[in-house]
Amino acid sequence: MGESLKCDLCGKPATVHLTQIVNNQIHKLDLCEECAAAKGVTDPTGFSLADLLVNKPAAAETPASQLVCEHCGFTQADFKKLGRLGCPACYERFSPILEPVLANMHKGVTHLGKVPARSIERRTLLDRIARLERELTDAVRSERYEDAARLRDEITAMKEAMSGRPAVS
Amino acid sequence: MIIAPLLESRADFGETSGPRGSVVLMTRIRFARNLARHAFPGWAKDAQRREVFATSLAAVAGLKEMKKGISAEMSDLDELERQILFERHLISRELMGMKTGSGFVISRDQSCAVMINEEDHLRIQVIKAGFHFKKAWNVLNGIDTSLEETLDYAFSPTLGFLTACPTNVGTAMRASAMMHLPALVIGGQMEKVVRAVNQLGIAVRGLFGEGSDATGSIFQISNQTTLGEGEEEILKRLTAVLNSVIEQENNTRARLLETEPAKLFDKIGRAFGILRNAYVLSSSEAMNMLSLVRLGVDLKMLPVELRSTVDRLFIECQPGHVQYAARKPIETAERDSFRARLLRAEFEKVGTPDFNPRNDDNEPTATN
Ligand SMILES: [Zn+2]
Ligand SMILES: [Zn+2]
Numbered sequence: 435m436g437e438s439l440k441c442d443l444c445g446k447p448a449t450v451h452l453t454q455i456v457n458n459q460i461h462k463l464d465l466c467e468e469c470a471a472a473k474g475v476t477d478p479t480g481f482s483l484a485d486l487l488v489n490k491p492a493a494a495e496t497p498a499s500q501l502v503c504e505h506c507g508f509t510q511a512d513f514k515k516l517g518r519l520g521c522p523a524c525y526e527r528f529s530p531i532l533e534p535v536l537a538n539m540h541k542g543v544t545h546l547g548k549v550p551a552r553s554i555e556r557r558t559l560l561d562r563i564a565r566l567e568r569e570l571t572d573a574v575r576s577e578r579y580e581d582a583a584r585l586r587d588e589i590t591a592m593k594e595a596m597s598g599r600p601a602v603s
Numbered sequence: 604m605i606i607a608p609l610l611e612s613r614a615d616f617g618e619t620s621g622p623r624g625s626v627v628l629m630t631r632i633r634f635a636r637n638l639a640r641h642a643f644p645g646w647a648k649d650a651q652r653r654e655v656f657a658t659s660l661a662a663v664a665g666l667k668e669m670k671k672g673i674s675a676e677m678s679d680l681d682e683l684e685r686q687i688l689f690e691r692h693l694i695s696r697e698l699m700g701m702k703t704g705s706g707f708v709i710s711r712d713q714s715c716a717v718m719i720n721e722e723d724h725l726r727i728q729v730i731k732a733g734f735h736f737k738k739a740w741n742v743l744n745g746i747d748t749s750l751e752e753t754l755d756y757a758f759s760p761t762l763g764f765l766t767a768c769p770t771n772v773g774t775a776m777r778a779s780a781m782m783h784l785p786a787l788v789i790g791g792q793m794e795k796v797v798r799a800v801n802q803l804g805i806a807v808r809g810l811f812g813e814g815s816d817a818t819g820s821i822f823q824i825s826n827q828t829t830l831g832e833g834e835e836e837i838l839k840r841l842t843a844v845l846n847s848v849i850e851q852e853n854n855t856r857a858r859l860l861e862t863e864p865a866k867l868f869d870k871i872g873r874a875f876g877i878l879r880n881a882y883v884l885s886s887s888e889a890m891n892m893l894s895l896v897r898l899g900v901d902l903k904m905l906p907v908e909l910r911s912t913v914d915r916l917f918i919e920c921q922p923g924h925v926q927y928a929a930r931k932p933i934e935t936a937e938r939d940s941f942r943a944r945l946l947r948a949e950f951e952k953v954g955t956p957d958f959n960p961r962n963d964d965n966e967p968t969a970t971n
Contacts, residue, residue, distance in 0.1 A: 506642045518722070520646040522637060522757035522765040525772070536762075536769055541804065542831020545763030547774035548744070553639070553756045 441466035503527040556596065563592050605675050606684050609691075609713060610927070625901045626849045628781040628821065628914060631692070632739045632838075633728035634747055635766045635775040637757040643767035644705070644720040652704035652720055659719045662753050663708045668715050668746055674708040677701045686923030692730065697721055715746065722767050723775075725750070732914075734845070736778060736838050744834075763830065773830030778838055780845050785820040785898045786855035789870070793822075796848060804828050805844050819890035819917065824848065860902065868958045871899040879950040883936075884943040889920040904956045912949060920946065 439448040441464060448464035501510045504527070508520025513528060525532065537543050566589050573582040604610075637643060641655050656676070664674050677685070677698065688694045693709055693716045705720040718726040727750070729743040757765040764775035771777070787793045797807045806827040824845060826837045859867050874895035877884070884892075897913045899905040918924060925942045926933065933941060 505640075506646060508646060512646075516645070518645055518767045519643060519769065521642040522639060522759075525759060525762055525765050532769060536772070536830060539770055540773065540828045540830035544761055544831060545759070545773045546831065546836075547763060547776070547833040548747075549760075550751045550756045550758050550764075552748075552751050553754075553758060556755065557639070 439464040441469050443469045501528055501531065559592060559596055563589055566592070604684060605679060606673060606688060608673055608711065609693075609709060610687070625910070626783055626852050627734035627845070628783055628917075629692075629730055629732050630735050630739050630778075630780050631728060631730045632736065632743050632776060632778040633726055634743060635723040635764065635771050635777075636725040636727065636747070636750070636754075637765055637767070638724050639755040639757045641724065641757075643722075644724060645722065645767055649704060655724050656704050656706065656720055659725055659754065660706065660708065662750055663717045663719070663725070666708075666746060666749055668742070669708050669710050669717075672708055672710040672715075674706065676703065676706040678703045679706075683923055683926055686921075687927055690918055690921040690923050694718055695721060695726075715742065723771070725754075734780065734849075736780075736842055739778075740834070740838060771829055774832070774834050774837065775829060776834050776837065777825055777829070778841055779823050779825030780841075782822050782824055782845070782848065782852075783820060783894065783897060784822055784848070784852050785894050786859055787852050788820040789867070790855045790859060792851070792855055796851060800824065800844055800848065803840070803844055805841060818887045819894040821890075821894070821917075856898070856902065867902075868904070871895050871902075871904060872956060872958065875899065875905070875950070875956055878946045879953075880947065881943045883939045884920075884946060885939055886920055886922055886925075886942065889942055889946060890917065893917055893920070899956055904958055905953065909953060916946065916949060 439451065440446065441448045444466060446466040446468070449467050450465040450470040452463040452465070502508070503520055503524045505523040506521035508524050508527075510528065510531065513519060513524075513531070519525065519528065533543065566585055570582055570585040570589065573579075573585060638655055638658070641647065642651055644652060644655070647655070660674060663669060664672075680688075685694070685699045688707075688709075689696060689699050691713065693713060694707055695718065698705060698707065698718050698721045701721070705718075707716060707718050709716045714730050716728050716730070718728075727743060727746060729739045729746070731739045759765055763773040766772050766775050784793065784796075787796055800807055804827050806825050808823045808825070824841075826841050829837075832840075874892040877892050878889075878896060893913050893916055896905065897910060900907060900910045900913065919928070920942050922935075922938060925938050925945065928945065929938070929941050
């Protein structure tokens with residue numbers, strides 16, 4: 435009783451107290467009014483306790499080494515500061531530090547939901563076209579013209595199949 | 604005003620009847636989606652943001668659900684327009700503060716809203732009045748599948764849909780119900796409910812400092828986790844939790860009515876009196892009074908038609924909407940009197956509440 439709690443983010447007296455249990459772990463958070471407002475706690479539509487937990491300064495101690503995403507330049511320090519990632523490729527780059535975070539905040543670590551079938555199909559096709567194009571270059575360079583002709587036809591057919599797909603269902 | 608067409612065609616407030624719908628004001632599901640090979644909005648350079656915006660806007664505006672809808676870049680909107688969209692739950696507070704390269708598409712009936720370049724490239728949301736996860740899910744799933752015909756989503760077979768924040772990765776789905784829980788608040792049960800619901804990985808949003816109520820006793824309850832469970836499984840679990848909260852709210856109402864009818868009638872009667880007679884009303888006081896009057900409707904003290912009026916007024920008594928209704932810039936104090944005038948006009952039309960405890964006449968009492 436009477437003991438006043440301090441804001442977890444800035445240390446001022448806390449007036450907003452949150453408790454949440456995820457995966458049987460109790461997370462407690464005490465915030466001052468300003469930090470609560472800044473973090474959107476006062477806005478019932480935009481607030482997630484998990485977001486705050488990622489940002490908690492003591493959440494993860496950084497080892498000496500720093501991971502950097504070569505696609506977007508995002509660093510491990512950026513992640514610690516922002517609690518967000520830079521680009522989709524960051525997920526792979528930062529997987530060593532992300533895995534424990536994800537396991538802590540979710541029900542599991544493997545996606546079990548909807549799969550964007552068209553996106554995947556399209557990407558698979560693009561990858562195959564890219565591979566055939568490399569083979570074609572090889573065939574031309576080594577003067578295997580019959581192979582080259584066959585590969586060219588295959589690539590054309592695949593590109594046609596892709597662009598011929600109806601855009602809206 | 605860009606958003607004028609939305610304000611003229613009223614959103615659907617009419618589906619909140621029935622024992623479950625009276626507690627659940629609205630259901631909402633949103634998917635977060637990102638484009639493959641593009642930096643997330645918070646990290647992208649301006650040129651990248653503009654590129655994503657143009658690509659996404661074209662895809663979304665082309666949806667059949669968005670025919671006759673409106674779309675805009677945030678820089679095209681003034682402060683008041685942003686505020687109004689926020690008060691209607693169509694855009695987030697985060698998007699409100701953004702400018703070039705961020706925007707939205709909203710369907711004419713306001714049941715579908717897509718934010719572009721908010722925290723993620725796309726935030727696709729479907730709203731239904733009342734308790735309707737299945738309907739919302741069907742529409743949203745369809746929209747998502749159509750968009751995916753033309754947009755390359757960032758997706759990993761193991762982690763699912765990749766999102767700017769790791770709290771959303773996986774299904775990237777947040778499903779929520781806006782619940783009206785006045786009896787649980789009056790009965791001091793809310794903290795217990797929040798604790799129990801949290802145990803199940805479900806979040807309750809609002810302020811829970813000692814004794815402080817959420818304005819209007821309205822709480823948003825949503826799934827907290829998005830990875831390790833499929834969409835339908837999440838919805839099933841959430842629905843079970845919501846049903847039990849509804850049950851507890853209804854039980855608490857019945858108990859208050861039985862044990863402390865005078866206290867309850869006094870609260871509702873005073874709220875009605877304030878809405879009908881006050882000359883100055885802040886938006887939070889208006890919300891709290893409307894909440895009690897809505898409880899009065901549920902307890903059959905006030906005509907049932909009043910419920911949809913109250914649900915509409917919950918939105919129309921917000922600062923942005925009051926400012927819009929005034930048609931000229933007004934200060935906070937003036938807004939409070941304008942709001943009171945608006946509410947008096949609505950409540951003058953309503954007859955006096957009937958405070959005959961309804962278990963006196965037609966409720967079969969279980970005595971033995
Ligand atoms: Zn603070
Ligand atoms: Zn990256």
